Amino acid sequence: MSGPLGGLDPIAVRRAVEATLTEDLGRAGDITTAATIPASATARLVIAARQPGRLAGLQLAQAAFAALDPSIVFAAELVDGAKLAPGAVIARVEGPARPALSAERTALNFLGRLSGVATATAAYADRVAHTAAKICCTRKTTPGLRVFEKYAVRCGGGANHRFGLDDAILIKDNHIAVAGSIEAALDGAKAYIGHLVKIEIEVDTLEQLDRVIAHGGADVVLLDNMGPDLLREAVARVGGRMATEASGNVSLETVAAIAETGVDLISIGRITHSAPTLDLGLDVAVG
Incomplete structure (x- = not known):
């Protein structure tokens, strides 16, 4: 899963993820998920690309799920720096449904933002x-x-x-x-x-x-x-x-x-x- 230079500093990753989850969960947590999803429910989820680009940020995405429940399995199918085609499976996520759904937006925000930067850079590097x-x-x-x-x-x-x-x-x-x-x-x-x-x-x-x-x-x-x-x-x-x-x-x-x-x-x-x-x-x- 690690990309260029072996990946990111895990301390920096943890701090950023925790701050972002705190911002998103607020004072009462994910009340939508708590109200609609049984505590015992599990989920199998897939993160996929919807447009072509270049991948970056897998460590942050994995850390977002792990921060809410370490038992969630995050299985990356690609590595940072990989070229993405529409529909390409980036990672599979499986485990308790409530924390997995609560971590979704934080994980995707990091992945989408960093993959956007990597994609923009690649366009120039190719030229x-x-x-x-x-x-x-x-x-x-x-x-x-x-x-x-x-x-x-x-x-x-x-x-x-x-x-x-x-x-x-x-x-x-x-x-x-x-x-x-x-x-x-x-x-x-x-x-x-x-x-x-x-x-x-x-x-x-x-x-x-x-x-x-x-x-x-x-x-x-x-x-x-x-x-x-x-x-x-x-x-x-x-x-x-x-x-x-x-x-x-x-x-x-x-x-x-x-x-x-x-x-x-x-x-x-x-x-x-x-x-x-x-x-x-x-x-x-x-x-």
């Missing part, structure tokens, strides 16, 4: 598969779900950018403006960090890029809102001295041309902040 460029996410994630959405990006064939403000330095235009110059911002960053922390700096023009290179460069240069011709020239000027990342208004229609300029990375906020939820369903098993 650049003929190049060496990697599709990356950003910090434009759903509050509280970042670690899961970044995992879903990997399930879709993408790569992760920094997880937060504390794991890498990214000098953007506002930092440069307040610091006073590109050179001052780079000097401050290099004096502040330890040897394991990487530095990335954003530039909008080739002139700014030349200043970065002349001042010793960084680990990565973010080439913001540049068209293919400027990107190609920027990659040539960098000459492999830094990793190059393209960003800004990237779409499915433009991503291949951007990748073909030779950039190493293409960061896209919309694979997380605008990914539609994948339509999945949970139904009573027949037969």
Whole structure:
């Protein structure tokens, strides 16, 4: 069932699932299920795809059922990262009916949201598969779900950018403006960090890029809102001295041309902040 990099941190999964179930069950619990389903009833259920896509979030779905009743059997038929066709069986769920039905929406919300992110990422990754460029996410994630959405990006064939403000330095235009110059911002960053922390700096023009290179460069240069011709020239000027990342208004229609300029990375906020939820369903098993 585990997907890329062996899956998710079980502590993070448990906390997220418990918070979501608490939100859904409220003060009195699932009164619909309690009123209509005998306490002794059991159920056999199937989670299936209703549209094509890429799967992510199985651990969260399993944890939702287990949190309400550990005796519920969650048997995954696929693994995270798997391609989904309409009707594909994702998992089979069997056990006490009341907790299984009460956990349904939490399980599907996580699965649908993360599979949507994985599906959006895969669409971009497929468009650049003929190049060496990697599709990356950003910090434009759903509050509280970042670690899961970044995992879903990997399930879709993408790569992760920094997880937060504390794991890498990214000098953007506002930092440069307040610091006073590109050179001052780079000097401050290099004096502040330890040897394991990487530095990335954003530039909008080739002139700014030349200043970065002349001042010793960084680990990565973010080439913001540049068209293919400027990107190609920027990659040539960098000459492999830094990793190059393209960003800004990237779409499915433009991503291949951007990748073909030779950039190493293409960061896209919309694979997380605008990914539609994948339509999945949970139904009573027949037969």
